[in-house]
Amino acid sequence: MTDTPRQRQHRQTMADILRLAHQQLAAEGTAGLSLRAIARELGLVSSAIYRYVPSRDELLTLLIEESYTAYGDAVEAAESRIRRDDLGRRWLTIGRAVRRWAVANPAEWALLYGSPVPDYQAPPERTTAAGSRVPLLVLAVLADADLKPSADDPPMTAALHRELDRLRPQFPGDLKPEVLTRGLLAFSSLCGLVSLELFGQFTNTVTQFPGHLDHQLTRLGAVLGLPEPS
Amino acid sequence: MTDTPRQRQHRQTMADILRLAHQQLAAEGTAGLSLRAIARELGLVSSAIYRYVPSRDELLTLLIEESYTAYGDAVEAAESRIRRDDLGRRWLTIGRAVRRWAVANPAEWALLYGSPVPDYQAPPERTTAAGSRVPLLVLAVLADADLKPSADDPPMTAALHRELDRLRPQFPGDLKPEVLTRGLLAFSSLCGLVSLELFGQFTNTVTQFPGHLDHQLTRLGAVLGLPEPS
DNA sequence: GGAAAGCAAGAGCACTGCTCTCTCAAATAC
DNA sequence: GTATTTGAGAGAGCAGTGCTCTTGCTTTCC
Numbered sequence: 001m002t003d004t005p006r007q008r009q010h011r012q013t014m015a016d017i018l019r020l021a022h023q024q025l026a027a028e029g030t031a032g033l034s035l036r037a038i039a040r041e042l043g044l045v046s047s048a049i050y051r052y053v054p055s056r057d058e059l060l061t062l063l064i065e066e067s068y069t070a071y072g073d074a075v076e077a078a079e080s081r082i083r084r085d086d087l088g089r090r091w092l093t094i095g096r097a098v099r100r101w102a103v104a105n106p107a108e109w110a111l112l113y114g115s116p117v118p119d120y121q122a123p124p125e126r127t128t129a130a131g132s133r134v135p136l137l138v139l140a141v142l143a144d145a146d147l148k149p150s151a152d153d154p155p156m157t158a159a160l161h162r163e164l165d166r167l168r169p170q171f172p173g174d175l176k177p178e179v180l181t182r183g184l185l186a187f188s189s190l191c192g193l194v195s196l197e198l199f200g201q202f203t204n205t206v207t208q209f210p211g212h213l214d215h216q217l218t219r220l221g222a223v224l225g226l227p228e229p230s
Numbered sequence: 231m232t233d234t235p236r237q238r239q240h241r242q243t244m245a246d247i248l249r250l251a252h253q254q255l256a257a258e259g260t261a262g263l264s265l266r267a268i269a270r271e272l273g274l275v276s277s278a279i280y281r282y283v284p285s286r287d288e289l290l291t292l293l294i295e296e297s298y299t300a301y302g303d304a305v306e307a308a309e310s311r312i313r314r315d316d317l318g319r320r321w322l323t324i325g326r327a328v329r330r331w332a333v334a335n336p337a338e339w340a341l342l343y344g345s346p347v348p349d350y351q352a353p354p355e356r357t358t359a360a361g362s363r364v365p366l367l368v369l370a371v372l373a374d375a376d377l378k379p380s381a382d383d384p385p386m387t388a389a390l391h392r393e394l395d396r397l398r399p400q401f402p403g404d405l406k407p408e409v410l411t412r413g414l415l416a417f418s419s420l421c422g423l424v425s426l427e428l429f430g431q432f433t434n435t436v437t438q439f440p441g442h443l444d445h446q447l448t449r450l451g452a453v454l455g456l457p458e459p460s
Numbered sequence: 461g462g463a464a465a466g467c468a469a470g471a472g473c474a475c476t477g478c479t480c481t482c483t484c485a486a487a488t489a490c
Numbered sequence: 491g492t493a494t495t496t497g498a499g500a501g502a503g504c505a506g507t508g509c510t511c512t513t514g515c516t517t518t519c520c
Contacts, residue, residue: 006466006517030345031261036507047510048468052409057509098376114345119258128434154448157441183444184436185419190432192422193415199346201421204358205397206414211387216415218384224454236486236497243498266476277479278499286477465518476507481500488495 014052016042021063025107030117032060057120060111064122067108068130074101075134088221088228091147094188095217098134099209102194109198113191136172139183143173147225153178179225186220244282246272251293255337260347263289287350290341294352297338298360304331305364318451319459320371325420325447328364329439332424339428366402369413373403377455383408384400409455416450 003011020038035056039049053059078097082090102109111117112131154176156164164177171180193216196202197209206212221228233241250268265286269279283289308327312320331338332339341347342361350454386394394407401410423446427439436442451458 004518010466029347029350031347032349034507035509045469046508047470050509051467068311093303110345113425113429113431115260115340117259117261124433131431152452154445154452156445159436160436160441160445163436163438181442181445181449184442185423185449188422188426188446189415190420190422192418192420193425195343195425196418196421199343200362201343203354206390206393208387208390208393211390212411212414215384215386215390215411215419219411219415219453222382222384223449234487240497264476265478272497275500276477277501280478281498461520463518463520465516467502467514467516469513469520471494471510471512473510477505479504480502482502483500484498486495486497488493489494 006103010052013042017049017052018062018066019061021059022066022108025063026105027113030060030109030114031062035059048195053142054175060120061122061126063108064111065128065130067105067112068127068133070105071101071112072110072133075137079137084144086230087141087145088226090144091138091186091221091224092214092217094134094137094141095213095220096210098190099194099197099213101162102198106198109194113195114199135183135187138187138214139175139180140172141226142179142183142224143171145174145224147175147177147179147182149178150225153181156181182224186224189216189220203215240282246401247279247282247289248292248296251289252296252338254312255293255341258334259337260290260344263293265289266452290347290350291352291356293338293358294341294357297335297342298357298363300335301331301338301342302360302363305367309367314374315460318456320374321368321416321451321454321456322444322447322459324364324367324371325443325450326440328420329424329427329443332428336428339424343425344429365413365417368417369405369410370402371456372405372409372413372454373401375454375456376403376407377409377412379406379408380455383412386411398421412454416454419446419450 017038020041021033023036024033033056035049035053036046039046042049053062075094075097078100079090079094082093084090161177164180167180168174168176175183194212197206202209218228247268250271251263254263254267263286265279265283266276269276272279283292305324305327309320309324312323314320366419391407394410397410398404398406406415423443427436432439448458
């Protein structure tokens with residue numbers, strides 16, 4: 001009710017722009033993003049696009065926000081379907097969901113976890129929260145597992161210990177530094193595995209990707225200290 | 231003796247081009263690579279650059295080749311200084327050397343392990359050998375450790391097992407599939423840790439990078455089944 | 461009804477990769 | 491030693507990019 005036809009039109013055009021941008025991203029990658037091409041497909045003259053998106057960088061930021069949201073939604077949705085006490089399966093499900101989303105949206109994955117776009121800094125206040133959702137999900141599993149530091153945890157420097165101690169309030173479950181680093185390793189490994197697959201570093205080595213990922217996720221589950229999926 | 235002044239001049243210009251290209255890469259990232267800018271700095275007109283480099287893609291390939299070589303040299307040199315029987319330290323040294331090179335050459339790291347450049351496929355015959363040097367170094371450590379499959383190794387599908395079995399001749403030490411996947415996990419994790427640091431995903435979390443990496447490398451050494459560095 | 465704000469068009473600037481033609485000098489062949 | 495081939499650079503030009511500025515029209519608001 002409160003919105004005029006013009007506002008509706010504006011929102012519609014904006015949505016069209018983002019839709020076409022995602023399409024371009026999928027088809028041509030980050031560098032293929034062209035404001036002019038979007039304008040052309042919308043039947044607009046090139047300068048008109050700037051009524052909606054002030055710059056290419058802003059379009060990139062919008063795409064990153066949307067991608068983080070879709071990515072977080074997908075992984076959270078998958079994980080939420082698992083029984084809370086099946087901790088091993090929750091981790092396995094997170095890993096599989098991350099890969100599934102990445103394989104389905106390789107250009108978006110590259111945007112989120114690939115090389116930073118030159119001369120462009122994503123504004124942290126608009127991306128860090130959305131980007132933390134998946135790692136936080138991993139830490140939530142660790143928190144529910146109520147893990148204790150063990151003798152197997154390698155030593156760490158006092159400075160690192162202090163730093164991780166200071167981060168405790170930001171994370172669920174008051175995780176001790178030794179446990180927190182297990183989560184960081186698990187998430188880093190997952191990103192590494194997915195990125196190496198998507199960016200083609202495994203060509204002529206592994207092709208059985210889902211099986212390989214499951215194998216490694218299970219291994220990492222043991223490193224984390226989680227029970228086997230039941 | 232066998233080369234004319236003209237050939238010498240050509241090689242010199244070629245070297246200048248690559249030097250400037252690396253500079254540009256460091257300053258502006260992959261997308262900042264501009265043949266015209268290189269020509270300008272060499273005092274050449276823009277078309278003259280094509281006497282030396284047939285296309286931007288070819289320049290990218292040359293940069294990737296050079297980068298893989300420098301990267302492989304750096305890591306191999308570091309690892310070769312460690313006593314052969316100190317297997318834990320060899321792995322730790324590889325990891326540290328990878329990070330050190332990446333931190334010193336972030337744009338090159340992004341070129342090798344970051345998002346693929348759109349519309350560009352590195353010709354495998356010119357990059358896979360150079361790109362395999364560091365992972366092969368990891369596998370060489372595993373080979374020297376003479377590791378056996380253990381009950382801790384997670385199960386894997388028959389298809390994955392077959393595939394890894396077929397790869398055995400390509401790798402040093404006739405590694406069994408269960409051991410090979412440990413190496414793949416270690417290398418993937420290392421890449422993930424380094425990329426997440428360099429690409430800024432750890433901002434506002436970890437800043438004690440060397441200490442954190444050592445901690446995780448030690449953890450991974452245990453997963454690999456290597457003894458502690460002596 | 462008049463003022464204000466929103467939207468689109470068009471021209472233009474500086475940049476990119478790349479192609480084509482032309483000229484000149486150096487290396488090679490006879 | 492002359493003639494010919496080859497390599498290097500210059501210059502114009504094409505199609506594309508992000509982005510700015512001015513101009514005109516239409517919708518919204520008061």
